[in-house]
Amino acid sequence: MEEPLVPLVPMSHTAHIRSHRKPRRNAPSLAMRAGVAGGVLSTLAVAGAAGSASAAEPVTQTMELPTLTADLATQVAESADATQQTAANYQLQAERDAAAAKAAKQAKADLADAKHKAETKKKAEAARKAAAAGAVSRSSARTVLSASASTSTNVAAPASGSVATVVAFLKAQVGDAYVMGGTGPNAWDCSGLVQAAFKQVGVDLPRVSQDQSVSGTPVSLSNVQVGDILYWGAAGSAYHVGVYIGNGQYLDAANPSKGVVIQDLSGYPATGAVRVL
Secondary structure, three states: OOOOOOOOOOOOOOOOOOOOOOOOHHHHHHHHHHHHHHHHHHHHHHHHHHHHHHHHHHHHHHHHHHHHHHEEEEEHHHHHEEEEEEEEEEEEHHHHHEEEEEEEEHHHHHHHHHHHHHHHHHHHHHHHHHHHHHHHHHHHHHHHHHHHHHHHHOOOOOOOHHHHHHHHHHHHHOOOOOOOOOOOOOEEHHHHHHHHHHOOOOOOOOHHHHHHOOOEEEEEHHEEEOOOOOEEEEOOOOOOEEOOOOOOOOEEEOOOOOOEEEEEEEHOOEEEEEEEO
């Protein structure tokens, strides 16, 4: 049997020289490098995709942000306007309430002032009418008393009407003022009033109470009659005088606080009395 022939391959004339190329790596090394390269490329691809996605997202936000910002600004502006309007309404209402309260207070004060003025005017008018009526009454009484006095000629034994004339004159002076040293016609002291009263019937009495207390006939207080002169203090040195008008009462020019008044003898008992009518 013949042996198979092995073909002969001519060798290169440089085959005996060591190659300057790096020796080929084995398959496992190449496979590893390929895997690494593939992983890197995959990572890059993923990163690129993520980067693309990330790059795309701001564009969407950037496109929507102005709309959101504009809406928010509008809402904020509207809210601020509403708040400002509400505050303005509150302030206006407060001002109206304050003005109303002030007006009510002023109206109340004006009403009180008007009432006070009306009452004052009413009192003044009443006082004026009373004064006018009193003046007419006094004028009439004095006219009658003067006429009566002009007809009285017997001083020592005057007519019984003389006592009534004295008492009427005295009562006409009730309400007049008390003034030390006063002799009328609208202000008196105690002895000045008594002197003027008896002068209406033609009896001239001394001016002062000390002398009046010893003018006429002394009488006991238990026997005192209308028209008798009452005195307080010792006879001859009395410090006050008045006239008995009946019913346990006397009339005198009492003091600056009372003026000419009618009083009860029991409240201020006299020391003694004298009778000149």
